[in-house]
Amino acid sequence: MSKMDFHAKLAGNIFKIDNDDTEKAPAMERGFNPYVTNEGTVAAVAGKDFCKVVGDTRCSLGYTILSRDLSKITKLTDKVVVATAGMRADAIALHKVLLTRIKTYKAKFHKYPDIDVIARMLGNTLYGRRFFPYYTFNLLCGINSEGEGAIYGYDAVGSYDRVNCGAMGSGSELIVPILDNQIKDHNVLEPEAPSDTEIVENVLRDSMHAAAERDIYTGDGLEMFTIDKDGIRFEKEPLRRD
Known part of the structure; x- marks a missing residue:
């Protein structure tokens, strides 16, 4: 048998043809x-007359670091920011939609909306995309019309609730227990909001550093936003880079 005949016979055995139909893969x-x-990871704590928000600057995909300097926090007004973990492309799109709707509100009512209004706005925006949702997990943070710190936590389809502290993202399981222990008071019906900005800042900073030590997706840089009656202040410092 020649080499050509052998290969032809082999191919015939592999692709065997029946009289009725061809074998289907x-x-x-x-x-x-x-x-x-x-x-x-992003996290926030609402104080008596202020709100502090932190987020890391690492953007990852699997075991690849795409960027070490991408902010997860966007300023919406002089008293409100939104911190978003999840899919970066959806976060950018969502923040653009929010900013556009806030500008439309200002043009119509000649003032920026309060955080309570923006909270409903964000919930409606997410719920409107519930069948193909933004893959984002948000904390809306700021101070309300009464000067009190306020935080609203969201899932991907727009369900939200007001909380006095919270965290979202890959390191949230590490940070939430620390916030529960240091910030929340589970033994009273109406826990008193913290009034010492330095204590809150140290708790958030230490919790983010702890998360960076244990979560490979959290690291590189730490951004901290402080929101109070004077506006928004921004600080940045390094986090673990490996």
Whole structure:
């Protein structure tokens, strides 16, 4: 048997043809997943007359670091910021939509909306995309019309609740227990909001450093926003880079 005949016979055995029909390969499902998660962590604490928000600057995809200097926090007004963990592309799109709606509100009512109004605005925006949601997990932070610190936590489809502290992202499971221990008071019906900005700042800073030591997706840089009656102040410092 020649070499050509051997290969022809081998091919015939592999692709055996019946009299009725050709053998079919096993069915394969082909799908498209538009979502990725770029991880990272954000956290916030609402004080008596202030609010502090922190976030790391690492943007990852699996075990690859895409950027070491991308902010997860966007200023919406002089008294409100939004901190977002999850998919970076969806976070950018969501923040642009929010800023546009806030500008539209200002043009119509000649003033910026309060955080309570923006909270409903963000919830409606997320719920309006519930069938193809923004893959984002948000903390809306600032001070309300009465000068009190306020934080609203959201899931991906717009359900939200007002909290006095919270965290979102890959390091949230590490940070929330620290905030529960240091900030929340579970033994009273109406816990008193913290009034010492230095204590709150140290708790947030220490919790982010702790998360960076244990979560590979949290690190590189730490951004801290302080919101009070004087406006928004911004600080930045390094976090663990490996």
